[in-house]
Amino acid sequence: MTLIKTSFGRRTFIKSTALAGGGMMLGFSWLAACKPSGGGMLSLPKEWFKINGYLKIGENGLITIMSPNPEIGQNVKTSMPMIVAEELDVDWKNVLVEQAPLDISIFTRQLAGGSQSIRQGWPGLRMAGATARQMLKEAAAKAWNVPVEEITTEAGMLQHKTGGHSAGYGEMASAASQIKVPKEVKLKDIKDFKIIGTSRHNVDGLKIVTGKPLFGLDYKEEGMLIAMIAHPPAFGMKLKSFDDAEARSMPGIRDVFKIDVFANDYEVQWCDTLSFNELVVVVGNTTWEVMNAKKALKFEWEPIKPKKETINIFGSMVDVVTPTGPENSDEHTENMKSASLKPANVVRKDGDPVAIFKKAAQIIERSYTAPFLAHSTMEPMNFFANVTAEKADLTGPIQTPEFMEKSVSARLGLPLEKININMTRMGGGFGRRLYGHFLVEAAVISQKMKAPIKLIYTREDDMTCGIYRPAYHATYRAALDENKNLIAFHVKSGGIPESPLAANRFPAGAVDHYLAEDWSLPSNISIGAFRAPRSNFIAGAEQAFIDEVAEAMGKDPIDLRLELLAKAAANPVGKDNDYDAVRYAGVLKLVKEKSGWGTASDGVHRGVAAYFCHNTYVAQVLDIVMKDNTPVIKKVTNAVDCGIIINRIAATNLAEGGIVDGVGHSLYSAITIKNGVPQQNNFNTYRLIRHAEAPKEIEIHFVENEIDPTGLGEPINPPVIGALANALYKATGKRYYDQPFLVKQDLLG
Amino acid sequence: MAIFNLNVNGKTQQIDVDPTTPMLWVLRDHLNLVGTKYGCGIASCGACTIHLDDTAMRSCILPISAVGNKSITTIEGLSENGDHPVQKAWLEHDVPQCGYCQAGQIMSAAALLKDNADPDDGAIESVMNGNICRCGTYVRIKAAVKTAAKTMK
Numbered sequence A: 001m002t003l004i005k006t007s008f009g010r011r012t013f014i015k016s017t018a019l020a021g022g023g024m025m026l027g028f029s030w031l032a033a034c035k036p037s038g039g040g041m042l043s044l045p046k047e048w049f050k051i052n053g054y055l056k057i058g059e060n061g062l063i064t065i066m067s068p069n070p071e072i073g074q075n076v077k078t079s080m081p082m083i084v085a086e087e088l089d090v091d092w093k094n095v096l097v098e099q100a101p102l103d104i105s106i107f108t109r110q111l112a113g114g115s116q117s118i119r120q121g122w123p124g125l126r127m128a129g130a131t132a133r134q135m136l137k138e139a140a141a142k143a144w145n146v147p148v149e150e151i152t153t154e155a156g157m158l159q160h161k162t163g164g165h166s167a168g169y170g171e172m173a174s175a176a177s178q179i180k181v182p183k184e185v186k187l188k189d190i191k192d193f194k195i196i197g198t199s200r201h202n203v204d205g206l207k208i209v210t211g212k213p214l215f216g217l218d219y220k221e222e223g224m225l226i227a228m229i230a231h232p233p234a235f236g237m238k239l240k241s242f243d244d245a246e247a248r249s250m251p252g253i254r255d256v257f258k259i260d261v262f263a264n265d266y267e268v269q270w271c272d273t274l275s276f277n278e279l280v281v282v283v284g285n286t287t288w289e290v291m292n293a294k295k296a297l298k299f300e301w302e303p304i305k306p307k308k309e310t311i312n313i314f315g316s317m318v319d320v321v322t323p324t325g326p327e328n329s330d331e332h333t334e335n336m337k338s339a340s341l342k343p344a345n346v347v348r349k350d351g352d353p354v355a356i357f358k359k360a361a362q363i364i365e366r367s368y369t370a371p372f373l374a375h376s377t378m379e380p381m382n383f384f385a386n387v388t389a390e391k392a393d394l395t396g397p398i399q400t401p402e403f404m405e406k407s408v409s410a411r412l413g414l415p416l417e418k419i420n421i422n423m424t425r426m427g428g429g430f431g432r433r434l435y436g437h438f439l440v441e442a443a444v445i446s447q448k449m450k451a452p453i454k455l456i457y458t459r460e461d462d463m464t465c466g467i468y469r470p471a472y473h474a475t476y477r478a479a480l481d482e483n484k485n486l487i488a489f490h491v492k493s494g495g496i497p498e499s500p501l502a503a504n505r506f507p508a509g510a511v512d513h514y515l516a517e518d519w520s521l522p523s524n525i526s527i528g529a530f531r532a533p534r535s536n537f538i539a540g541a542e543q544a545f546i547d548e549v550a551e552a553m554g555k556d557p558i559d560l561r562l563e564l565l566a567k568a569a570a571n572p573v574g575k576d577n578d579y580d581a582v583r584y585a586g587v588l589k590l591v592k593e594k595s596g597w598g599t600a601s602d603g604v605h606r607g608v609a610a611y612f613c614h615n616t617y618v619a620q621v622l623d624i625v626m627k628d629n630t631p632v633i634k635k636v637t638n639a640v641d642c643g644i645i646i647n648r649i650a651a652t653n654l655a656e657g658g659i660v661d662g663v664g665h666s667l668y669s670a671i672t673i674k675n676g677v678p679q680q681n682n683f684n685t686y687r688l689i690r691h692a693e694a695p696k697e698i699e700i701h702f703v704e705n706e707i708d709p710t711g712l713g714e715p716i717n718p719p720v721i722g723a724l725a726n727a728l729y730k731a732t733g734k735r736y737y738d739q740p741f742l743v744k745q746d747l748l749g
Numbered sequence B: 001m002a003i004f005n006l007n008v009n010g011k012t013q014q015i016d017v018d019p020t021t022p023m024l025w026v027l028r029d030h031l032n033l034v035g036t037k038y039g040c041g042i043a044s045c046g047a048c049t050i051h052l053d054d055t056a057m058r059s060c061i062l063p064i065s066a067v068g069n070k071s072i073t074t075i076e077g078l079s080e081n082g083d084h085p086v087q088k089a090w091l092e093h094d095v096p097q098c099g100y101c102q103a104g105q106i107m108s109a110a111a112l113l114k115d116n117a118d119p120d121d122g123a124i125e126s127v128m129n130g131n132i133c134r135c136g137t138y139v140r141i142k143a144a145v146k147t148a149a150k151t152m153k
């Protein structure tokens, strides 16, 4: 049993509504709530009693739980309420889920990013449920005049055994809403969990499969107009002039004008990243009319001036340089290669790597690269805005509502409390919707039109407006002595415009002489976080390199990793190693067992990889068979240690998606640039993995433990790229260093 | 502008639009049926899949003028209460992640099962290959198609 305090820093985390006096009738929209699948649910109550910001209870015992975080497909809308329901001790079939409003006075971190929703939400969600349960118990103790300690709960029922009393939560909800919030509450023992760790279906499942409006693009209001933007066709260019005569005369068109997304003197935050500040906007009645008018616009573009800005990244001011001039992927490749040969920043050094490399009997050196990638959320960028002189109502898909509220407030000159951002379900995020310039654009357009508008990006707008995964390069070196022992390790990595280095990760801590260096090159191509930032490249490169090192040492690749991890566990080298070597080894051992590693089977070529990022440990074995000279991914076996599993079916689904993401992008996807112009602008030229290319089978095995849960959205896709490269080597006899592995570099444009 | 009489999900609808307007936007903007999704606009992703009579079509490249007297079924009209075997199988396997591509996936799968009651892996892969799922639910989709095929027998 754990006792926890109900305050969180300076915030009084759980607020009672008792101050309002009496039970409250709360507005409730049936459409807004989601009914978990499964029959036998209670009907709607006549009255709701709000116990705290996370939940309300109807007089008949029905529960509504608010899901605080944005839903991008990572299942938080189901799994976060499951945690509240567990501690509240209710039957899941009597729970409705509603998307919470943006309210940072109640909720701690209303953001989808970094695989942190569950990890950071965990204590607060448990507390919300446990506090409400305690208040219900106290209300019952008062009503029955018995000691509160003697009251037990189960599945939404309160009971006092010796006194023979029992009541549903609904009967005590009104009284509980007036109980003072306890200072301390007890949490359930993990062994008593009934909901956490089980499989619960997606609360939006029925709406999704029946095509109900759920997404930003589906949102409509009376009198709403459609807006689209036109941006420069090339990075390094900006708008000089435009001719809208023809577009204006086309049917259904209301207006054409230029906007500045941000004002000149605005101090941008990290999530205000955008590629083009000046846009031409077309507003009209319907999507098709606006799309056609957009095609009729004529433009003149001119080169940007080089600029240096200072950007506020989580409170620290960082200088960012944007050069002018059109860029090219060919030059990027060359420039990265030369940068990798120049001196770089030493980020970590253990022992004397330079001297050890000098006296090595054998040095293995390999370089790896990966291109820009577009996030390609299936739902393109869009946002609804209705801005009046008094307030701004904004609705749509955004991973960072709390941050973007500030951007919009500054841009419109309206105070924060007049900005209202509603979160819709998102057709994918992957990091792209951390950067909400489109939300600001929608607000500016609505303000100018004095009308509600929905801004829609075409796929082409979406794919060619940047915020790409950076292009990366990494060079690895390993020194072996005459007995083929690994004696020194060196990683030097960089990218455009950032380095993917994680200097304190394995094999740091496992090798006596270790050097990690980084470098970066400026660019006018905008970049952003992409599912598992940096790890999405460096993990695959590192794990492919370790495979070559194991081969040179004559060792089994799993055995080599386990030996190194045993050393890091018993006698770690250096400080600040960011991983737990025992848990790391744990996933490798589990994947070894589950995949039957070491048992050869005809025609199956296997690769292994393991990685730690976003607080979660993952190991994978990937099996390839060759069919008509083409590799087919037969099976991927995964071992995952993310602590306590909340929703098993959803966790498995998300992990499967991570595998498909990792193998898909590393096999097929790239954005290449010619004269500043992205050469891919839709799914006919930008290749995403499809049904026939997906792994035929994916197995996810979780390490069962009682460690607080960590995230699953990002840790899966990074290592599988290494497992894939290693299996491809076994299948083809060729090492794969440059992504995308299966697209000829000269076909990339 | 021209007037068209369409049969959508069993109802006759009269719409006055530019004849080049793709069915995707007729459904979404004019008929308020937003279950059919926009993903690419060039028949490359499958998010906009509908049935024209019994055939799966990409509505983003199907101008209203080409519909003629064929009847249109969208995800909203696939079943009355979300109980088409494909929809039920999707729920059973908890297929969706973000869910955005799934209406298109379901419409493609339902059309596939009309043509081929017992598709093998290869048949599922080739018919479904036009439907991208960025979240990577392919393995689950395949399993759900097989479950649906079984219940439809």
Ligand code: FES
Residues within 6 Å of the ligand: B037, B038, B039, B040, B041, B042, B043, B044, B045, B046, B047, B048, B049, B058, B059, B060, B061
């Ligand atoms: S929107 Fe029609 S196929 Fe992509």
Ligand code: FES
Residues within 6 Å of the ligand: A073, A378, A427, A428, B096, B097, B098, B099, B100, B101, B102, B132, B133, B134, B135, B136, B137
């Ligand atoms: S579920 Fe997100 S694109 Fe398929």
